[in-house]
Each structure stands twice: as structure tokens, then as C-alpha cells.
Amino acid sequence: MPIRLLLTLKLRLLTRSLTAGQRQGSILWTTVTGGVVFFLGLMFSPISYLAVTQFGGSGLLVAFGFIQIGWLATSLMFGTFGEAFPLYRMRRYPVSPLLLQTLNVVAFPFSAAAIFFAPSLGATVLGAGTHAGLWAACVTAAGVLLLVALTGALVQVVLASEARLLRSDWVRGVATVVFSVVALLPSLLGSRLDSDQGTGFVATLATAVRWLPTASLLVGDTGHMALALGASALLALALVWIGAAVASRASLESEVESRPRRAATLAGDPPRVSSGRFSSERLSPLLVREFTSMVRRPSLMLSMLSVPIPVAWLISMQRSHPERWVYMAAVLVAFGAVGHSTNQFSFDLGGVRLYFLLPVDPRRVVLTKNVLCMTIVVVEVLLIVATATVFRLPLPWLPAILAMVGLLTALPVQLVIGNRSSVINAVPATWRMGMRPPRMDTRAAVAPMLGLAGVAVAVIAPLVLVHWIAGERARGIQLGVVLFECAAAWALWYFSLDRAARRLVSRREQLIAALATNEASE
Amino acid sequence: MDDSNPLAVETQDLTRAFGGYLAVNNVSLRVPVGSFYGFVGPNGAGKSTTINMLTGLRSPSGGSARVLGYDLATQALEIKRRIGVVPEGSHLFERLTAAEHLQFVGRLYGLDAATAARRTAELLETMGLAADAGKLVAAHSHGMRKKLALCCALIHSPSLIFLDEPFEGIDAVATNHIRELLARLRARGRTTIFLTSHVLEVVERLCTHIGVIDHGRLVAQGSLDELRRGADGRERSLEERFIELVSRDHGERPGLDWLGAEA
Numbered sequence: 001m002p003i004r005l006l007l008t009l010k011l012r013l014l015t016r017s018l019t020a021g022q023r024q025g026s027i028l029w030t031t032v033t034g035g036v037v038f039f040l041g042l043m044f045s046p047i048s049y050l051a052v053t054q055f056g057g058s059g060l061l062v063a064f065g066f067i068q069i070g071w072l073a074t075s076l077m078f079g080t081f082g083e084a085f086p087l088y089r090m091r092r093y094p095v096s097p098l099l100l101q102t103l104n105v106v107a108f109p110f111s112a113a114a115i116f117f118a119p120s121l122g123a124t125v126l127g128a129g130t131h132a133g134l135w136a137a138c139v140t141a142a143g144v145l146l147l148v149a150l151t152g153a154l155v156q157v158v159l160a161s162e163a164r165l166l167r168s169d170w171v172r173g174v175a176t177v178v179f180s181v182v183a184l185l186p187s188l189l190g191s192r193l194d195s196d197q198g199t200g201f202v203a204t205l206a207t208a209v210r211w212l213p214t215a216s217l218l219v220g221d222t223g224h225m226a227l228a229l230g231a232s233a234l235l236a237l238a239l240v241w242i243g244a245a246v247a248s249r250a251s252l253e254s255e256v257e258s259r260p261r262r263a264a265t266l267a268g269d270p271p272r273v274s275s276g277r278f279s280s281e282r283l284s285p286l287l288v289r290e291f292t293s294m295v296r297r298p299s300l301m302l303s304m305l306s307v308p309i310p311v312a313w314l315i316s317m318q319r320s321h322p323e324r325w326v327y328m329a330a331v332l333v334a335f336g337a338v339g340h341s342t343n344q345f346s347f348d349l350g351g352v353r354l355y356f357l358l359p360v361d362p363r364r365v366v367l368t369k370n371v372l373c374m375t376i377v378v379v380e381v382l383l384i385v386a387t388a389t390v391f392r393l394p395l396p397w398l399p400a401i402l403a404m405v406g407l408l409t410a411l412p413v414q415l416v417i418g419n420r421s422s423v424i425n426a427v428p429a430t431w432r433m434g435m436r437p438p439r440m441d442t443r444a445a446v447a448p449m450l451g452l453a454g455v456a457v458a459v460i461a462p463l464v465l466v467h468w469i470a471g472e473r474a475r476g477i478q479l480g481v482v483l484f485e486c487a488a489a490w491a492l493w494y495f496s497l498d499r500a501a502r503r504l505v506s507r508r509e510q511l512i513a514a515l516a517t518n519e520a521s522e
Numbered sequence: 523m524d525d526s527n528p529l530a531v532e533t534q535d536l537t538r539a540f541g542g543y544l545a546v547n548n549v550s551l552r553v554p555v556g557s558f559y560g561f562v563g564p565n566g567a568g569k570s571t572t573i574n575m576l577t578g579l580r581s582p583s584g585g586s587a588r589v590l591g592y593d594l595a596t597q598a599l600e601i602k603r604r605i606g607v608v609p610e611g612s613h614l615f616e617r618l619t620a621a622e623h624l625q626f627v628g629r630l631y632g633l634d635a636a637t638a639a640r641r642t643a644e645l646l647e648t649m650g651l652a653a654d655a656g657k658l659v660a661a662h663s664h665g666m667r668k669k670l671a672l673c674c675a676l677i678h679s680p681s682l683i684f685l686d687e688p689f690e691g692i693d694a695v696a697t698n699h700i701r702e703l704l705a706r707l708r709a710r711g712r713t714t715i716f717l718t719s720h721v722l723e724v725v726e727r728l729c730t731h732i733g734v735i736d737h738g739r740l741v742a743q744g745s746l747d748e749l750r751r752g753a754d755g756r757e758r759s760l761e762e763r764f765i766e767l768v769s770r771d772h773g774e775r776p777g778l779d780w781l782g783a784e785a
Contacts, residue, residue, distance in 0.1 A: 350614065354613055
């Protein structure tokens with residue numbers, strides 16, 4: 001039986017998922033990466049502990065709910081970090097899908113994501129013990145095991161049928177936005193834990209996560225944990241979900257059979273020849289291509305259009321201090337610009353070869369990519385203003401201008417750094433269920449954040465200094481300083497374009513290798 | 523080979539190393555203008571690396587090259603304006619439709635909008651892609667992408683076309699279609715075609731000149747007749763001659779006697 005072989009492969013996949021595929025020093029890298037992930041998980045674990053000790057059963061329900069959602073989200077978004085056996089790929093080998101699926105479920109607790117969530121799960125057990133004694137801790141521990149089994153089964157069900165359920169970019173994009181919104185809720189919860197509204201809020205959240213299989217019968221409990229009953233229900237539900245995991249084999253088979261039919265349907269679509277999209281003499285074909293592709297990239301569009309969500313959250317948190325949310329919104333957009341500017345070729349994939357095969361001036365390529373980033377920032381700023389208008393929040397004009405100029409200072413610096421890391425650290429935008437996260441160059445990945453920190457210091461330090469010397473009346477000087485820095489930053493960007501273009505040409509082989517490697521999966 | 527003909531591609535000791543491995547080793551190609559040049563060799567021989575260097579995707583580690591009379595190192599943009607390339611693998615922007623992609627490429631080659639649109643429609647019709655012109659490239663099959671890539675390489679009527687394994691992964695009907703198109707181009711004699719392919723039967727039928735590369739070295743080059751005759755003057759098929767040329771260094775191979783025996 002190939003079980004030993006598969007288990008060895010599974011272990012190797014887990015190790016590789018922690019070492020980003022580096023063979024050399026893998027033990028060291030595994031330990032270091034695993035330690036960092038565990039530490040990050042440890043940082044989040046007090047939230048679970050506080051939820052259970054302060055709110056009892058409802059708190060446990062909410063903690064379980066968020067852990068399960070978070071675990072599902074990370075596992076699905078990163079395809080369980082490449083550790084799971086993708087059934088559709090393994091189908092060509094003489095191995096039973098049932099065996100593969102079972103191994104996937106059994107091995108789920110030994111995954112990279114598990115290292116992150118283990119401290120939070122441990123904290124719920126600890127919290128239950130503190131809140132209601134040893135018996136409660138034991139039963140909660142049993143509940144934790146069931147939660148892990150359920151989540152594992154659920155993830156495998158979704159992964160097995162991902163080609164059907166999550167093939168659409170838009171579906172995946174919307175799912176990401178939903179998960180992001182959910183991710184904001186714990187911080188909101190944390191800010192209200194000490195208030196009088198806390199208990200009611202937790203009860204509301206507990207009701208909201210009622211649909212999760214782990215929640216089941218704990219709902220309705222206001223101060224004590226109905227653990228024995230809950231655990232029995234969880235066990236029953238676990239069996240149902242594990243059954244569903246096994247049944248996903250049928251889903252896989254029908255998926256494989258339905259592929260040719262789908263292809264035939266697509267081929268039969270009526271022709272929709274769009275004429276003249278590139279016909280305007282005034283528009284650069286490169287720019288038009290960038291914008292056409294942009295609006296067809298759900299992940300890009302959704303990340304841009306969902307900016308009002310965190311801004312609304314900022315406004316709700318800082319309603320009484322409008323100048324604070326203005327600055328925080330600027331930081332939010334600047335962070336978003338980091339994401340867009342540091343991987344500007346990611347969506348081009350194999351198409352990136354065309355920049356070097358066609359007679360195109362590489363400076364125009366760089367400029368076009370930068371214009372796209374600028375456009376995204378402008379749209380996000382406009383959306384923020386619209387959100388503030390909807391919330392009827394007065395915009396403090398001077399902080400708003402300062403924040404805007406600060407953002408405009410950060411943007412060109414980010415573009416200078418981003419033009420470099422986009423070439424050196426290109427990551428293909430081919431994320432698919434079951435795929436591992438791409439390899440990253442640590443230095444190139446850290447550089448944009450350091451750049452942003454540098455800009456923040458460069459902008460904030462003179463403002464504080466001027467304020468300290470001249471007080472409130474020195475707003476004009478502050479604005480002048482920031483405007484000067486802004487102009488200097490744009491000059492820096494302008495003069496860096498030639499160098500960026502030369503780098504693009506000289507590093508073309510690495511860029512093509514990085515982006516065109518996954519084209520088979522496209 | 524007749525050296526009085528002007529050359530579309532001329533390389534001198536072209537070399538490319540990956541670390542310590544010489545993928546292309548002192549290759550000196552001579553491709554006459556108007557010829558249909560078949561560049562053949564076993565897997566990993568260095569065919570794609572050579573094409574990638576000649577089309578500007580890779581930098582040579584050594585040697586020099588002139589393409590259509592322009593120096594590869596200093597006049598790459600001039601070369602790119604005059605050549606068309608169908609590289610190995612996909613090189614298309616997936617979020618454009620086939621029609622948009624062709625128009626985009628046409629505009630970058632300097633065609634005016636009306637000409638680009640007209641040629642786009644004609645090429646898509648010729649390649650049997652008109653019905654899918656409005657479909658995103660991402661939804662195209664491998665064969666459709668290959669055909670679209672060929673359209674992209676032809677839209678500006680280039681003087682030299684590089685085709686890297688154009689028949690790989692496409693069906694017999696599409697292969698026949700492309701073969702006919704290439705034969706028509708060859709008959710006109712104005713365009714030079716540089717083709718790599720594993721299908722020696724196609725190469726023999728289409729090409730006027732052949733270069734054979736093995737382990738990064740050019741082991742033979744000349745007109746099809748010259749190559750088929752070899753040094754002894756005896757006429758052979760291209761396949762026989764190819765096997766003769768590339769199997770010199772491969773020695774005895776295991777017979778795999780266990781195949782078919784009881785497990």
C-alpha cells in the first residue's frame with residue numbers, strides 16, 4: 001500500500017511549505033518559520049482567552065467561530081499552503097481518492113496554518129478552565145479536537161470541488177472581501193470588551209456564527225457552557241462533514257467529466273468582437289491594455305473598490321476625532337499602494353514576454369505600470385471622500401490636505417521602490433486553490449515597507465518640529481515643508497525611470513522565468 | 523551553402539551559459555534571406571535558447587549576431603520592428619480578447635488603427651478564430667492560443683519570422699492549416715522563416731535550409747539537399763540523417779529488457 005509513501009510525501013510537502021521550497025538549510029528554515037508563525041499565533045491567543053473568561057459559553061462560541069473562519073480562509077486562500085494532495089492532479093496515479101482524502105483530513109492538524117491557530121485553541125481550553133473549572137477545560141479540549149476535524153473535512157470538501165465552485169475570479173475575489181470584513185470584526189470586538197455593550201455584542205456575534213458546524217448548540221447559552229450537549233452535537237455534525245468529505249470523490253469525478261462539456265459551451269458562445277477599443281490615436285495602446293486588463297481583474301477591482309469598508313470602520317472608531325481617521329485613511333491607501341506598486345507585472349504572466357519581443361520602449365512600459373498604480377490611488381482617495389460624505393462626517397480641510405500631500409509624497413517613493421521589486425521579486429498572480437504561495441525575496445519584500453516608514457519619518461518629523469517650534473500658527477510652514485518634500489519625491493521618481501527601464505531589460509530573463517512558470521495552470 | 527546570398531540571420535560563435543552549463547556553444551548560423559530554415563535538434567539541445575537570444579528574450583554570454591543586417595547587441599529595437607516571433611509556451615495577455623490582443627500588438631508594431639483592425643479581422647478569419655474573437659485569451663485552448671500567437675507574429679508582415687515549436691500541442695487540423703499558411707509564405711519567397719520543430723517530416727516538407735544542433739553545438743548546416751546527401755554523397759531522408767548526426771555522442775542505451783516481462 002502506498003500509505004507510507006504518501007505520508008512521507010505529505011511530510012515533505014509540509015516541510016517545503018514552511019521553507020518556501022528551499023532545500024538547503026530546510027531544517028533551520030522550518031524551525032525559524034514555524035517559530036515565527038507560532039509566535040504570531042501566540043500574539044492573537046489572548047483574544048480567545050479573554051473572550052472565554054469574560055463571556056463564558058458565548059465567548060467560546062465566538063472564539064471557535066472566528067478560529068474556524070480564519071482557518072478555513074487561510075487554508076483555502078493558500079490552498080493549505082500546498083500541503084494537501086490535490087485530487088484532480090493525483091487522479092492519474094493508481095491511488096484511491098478515498099485514501100487521499102482521508103490522509104488530507106487526518107493530516108490537517110499538522111499543517112502550517114495549524115501552528116498559527118494552535119495557541120488560540122489552547123487559549124480557549126485555558127480560558128474554559130479558568131472560567132468554569134477542570135471539567136469544562138476537558139470538554140472544551142474535546143470540542144477543540146472536533147473543531148479541527150470539522151474544519152479539516154470542510155476544507156477538503158471545498159478544495160476537492162474548487163474547480164467547480166471557485167473557478168470564477170469574481171467568486172474568489174468576493175470571498176476574499178468577505179473574509180477580510182470578518183477579519184476586522186475581532187478588533188472591533190476587542191475594542192468593546194470592557195464596555196457595557198460588550199456582553200450584548202458578543203451575544204449578537206454568537207448568534208451570527210450559529211451557522212457554523214462547531215457553533216451548534218452552544219448558541220443561546222448566556223453564562224454557562226452547555227458543553228456536554230454541545231460536544232455530542234458536534235460529534236454528530238463531524239460525522240456528517242467527514243461523510244461529505246468522502247462524498248467529494250464523486251464531486252471530483254463529475255467535475256472531470258464535465259470539463260469537455262464546459263469547453264464546448266464556451267466555444268459555442270456567440271462572437272462579441274469589440275471593435276475600436278484600441279482605435280483612438282490619442283491613447284497609448286499600452287495604457288489602454290493596462291486599464292482594460294485592470295477592469296477584468298476581479299481581485300484588483302475588489303481590493304480597490306472595497307476601500308470604503310475599512311474606512312467606514314475607521315470612521316466608526318474615530319468619529320469624535322475626524323483628523324485621526326483622515327491620517328489613518330491616508331496610511332491605509334499608502335499601504336494599498338505598496339501592494340500594487342511592488343508587483344506591477346504580476347497579472348501579465350506569460351504575456352510579459354511581449355514587452356521584450358515587441359518594439360516597445362521599456363521606459364513606456366514602466367511609465368504605464370506606474371500610471372496604473374497612480375490611478376488606483378486616485379480612485380481609492382475619491383472613494384474615501386465619497387464614504388466620508390455618506391457618513392456625513394466633516395472633512396477637516398487642513399489635516400485632509402496634509403494627509404493628501406503626505407500620500408502624494410509617499411506614492412512616488414513607493415513607485416521607485418516598487419519598480420525595482422516588481423522586477424526583482426515578481427510574483428505571478430496565479431493564485432489558485434491547492435497552490436502554494438510563491439517564493440519571495442526577503443530583501444525586496446521588506447524594502448517597500450522600509451520605504452514607507454522612511455517617508456513617514458520624512459513627512460512627520462518636520463511637521464512635529466515646526467509645530468513644536470512655532471505652535472498652531474505654523475500650519476502654513478508645515479504645508480510648505482510637505483509640499484517641498486512632495487516635489488522632491490516626484491523629481492526622484494521622474495529621474496529614476498531610465499534606471500528602472502534599464503533594470504527591466506537587464507533582468508528580463510528572471511522576470512519571464514518568475515511570471516511565465518505557472519502559465520500551464522492558467 | 524551559397525555565401526553570395528544576403529543573410530537574414532548571421533551569428534558568430536554565439537554562446538549562452540547557465541552557470542557552468544553551456545546551453546549554446548559557439549554557434550555560427552547562416553540563414554539566407556528568403557529561406558525557410560529548419561533548426562532541429564534533440565530535446566535540450568539549445569534550440570529555444572538560440573531563438574530566445576536572437577529575438578532578444580535572453581542575452582548571449584558570448585559571440586555576436588546580426589539579424590536582418592542589424593546588430594543584436596545595439597539595435598534590438600530595429601530588429602524587433604521587423605521580425606515576428608511565436609515563442610515556445612504562452613506569451614499572451616490573458617485579460618484581452620483575441621481581437622483586442624491582435625489590435626494591441628498591431629498598434630505596437632506601428633500600424634494605424636484602421637489597418638490593425640482590418641488585418642485583425644482577416645487574420646482571425648484565416649486562422650478560424652473569428653467566432654472566438656470576443657472571447658478572453660484566458661478562455662482559449664492551447665491550440666487557439668498558438669494560432670493567436672501566430673497571428674500576432676504575422677500582423678505587421680515581418681521580414682523574418684521565428685517559430686519555436688509552432689505545432690506542439692495543437693490538433694492535426696490546425697497543424698495542417700498552419701503548415702499551408704507557411705507553405706504559402708515560403709512560395710512568395712519574400713519572408714524568411716526560422717522554424718524549430720520536432721516533427722522532421724514537416725521540416726523536410728517545408729524547409730529549404732536546415733541547421734542541426736546537439737548539446738549546444740551546431741553539428742550540421744546547409745541546404746536541405748546538401749544535408750541529406752552528407753559527406754559520402756548518398757541520399758537519405760532527413761530523419762535518417764538527423765539520427766546519424768545526433769546519435770554520435772549518445773553511445774549505447776539500455777535495452778530495457780524487463781519491459782513486458784512479468785512484474
